[in-house]
Amino acid sequence: MRFATQAIHAGQEPDPTTGATIVPIYQTSTYTQEGIGRHKGYEYSRTGNPTRTALEECLAALEEGKHALAFASGLAAATAVLSILRPGDHVVAAEDLYGGTYRLFEQVLARQNIEFTYVDGRDASTFATSVRPHTRLLWVETPSNPLLRLVDIPAVAQIAHAAGSLLVVDNTFATPFLQQPLKLGADAVVHSTTKYLSGHSDVVGGAVVTSDEEVAAWVRFYQNAAGAVPGPFDCWLTLRGLKTLPVRMRQHGENALQVARFLRGQSMVEEVIYPGFSGHPQHDLVQRQMRGAGGMVTFRIRGGKDAADHFFQALRVFSYAESLGAVESLACYPCAMTHGSIPEGDRQRRGLGDGTIRLSVGLEDADDLIADLAAGLRAADRQLAGSTSETVGVGEK
Ligand SMILES: *Cc1c(COP(=O)(O)O)cnc(C)c1O
DSSP, rough: OHHHHHHHHHHHOTTTOOOOOSSSOOOOOOOOOOOOOOOSSSBBBBTTHHHHHHHHHHHHHHHHHOOOEESSHHHHHHHHHHTTTTOOHHHHHHEEEHHHHIIIIIIIIIGOOOOOEEOTTTTTHHHHHOTTHHHHEEEEEESTTTHHHOHHHHHHHHHHHHOOEEEEEEETTHHHOOOOOGGGGSSSEEETTTTTOOOSSSSOOEEEEEHHHHHHHHHHHHHHOOOOOOOOOHHHHHHHTTTTTHHHHHHHHHHHHHHHHHHOOOOOEEEEETTTTTTTTTTHHHHHHEEEEEEEEEEETTTTTEEEHHHHHOOOSSSSSSSSOOOOEEEEEETTTTTTSHHHHHHHHHTTTTEEEEEEEEEOOOOOOOOHHHHHHHHHHHHHTTOOOGGGGGTTO
């Protein structure tokens, strides 16, 4: 079956006991067993829960992987895959990473004597020159957060396998609707299901998807052994979100393109980064490995942090908030929010200047979104001009 059908039906047969069409929220911690060693496949909800099973089967189907394991957050899912590593192991990661992933690498795993090398993911050959005898894992996000840089998944998969390591792709930004890393050669996919997969800013969750039996067996063991599992209601919300993933992703892409085009024509905007532009430096790769450019748009505002602050304060439709991928539009300031845990020097070196603004373009009417951004840019422009005249802004609030 095709993607949109799987999104609605995979793992979601009518409930065998009642016929309930929608998978019930099995809000139970334990299961009454028939006798010693005799039960219906469930014993305790850390180990397994039918609502979670439905979510895991649906996620596996959408990524075209054999196994999916759900976790309590995207970072819990990342931790589960990374628990494959042992002291002395080395990881090569594309440097334009989600700040929380970087913090997990540098402040948690580095204490366990695991070493990290960061490379410019846009150039696949940098992975080849950075692998060492103890390199066990290559980690990439594509498109990356927040600069929307791409990593050539097939090329990096080849380098990983030649070096005897695994390639893990954080597919949170693209979702399997736009990109299926396992089909492109990756060994495992990690998701923050908090974002597009659930899609409504009402749940935190994560998942690992893989077709590699060894990775699956370990992550399944770790899921139960370490215990960062999502509750049944969170699984149910995520399943509900998945049903509309294809329609949402199409509309996110359409709205984002309109917003990006608008921003490109504004004098307050120094640069607009959107992989859907034919002028995006990696547009060829976008067309080779993605089915669309997605709903994230990053731009640099003239005037740095002060201008950005006025821009955010003038917004009425966009929420100034962390996170992404939901029906409501969000505007974020990576330097203080998602990437606040990265030291300033590192941020600057990675191209994250203090005028950088990241938009998660939602599903509101695109004209309303554009009018809102226009008001934000006017406010920033006034700030830059040093004018605080009240009359200029009449009618905007
Ligand atoms: C949000 C996010 C994460 C972390 O997920 P949580 O659900 O917040 O733990 C990891 N990677 C990317 C790309 C993200 O956007």
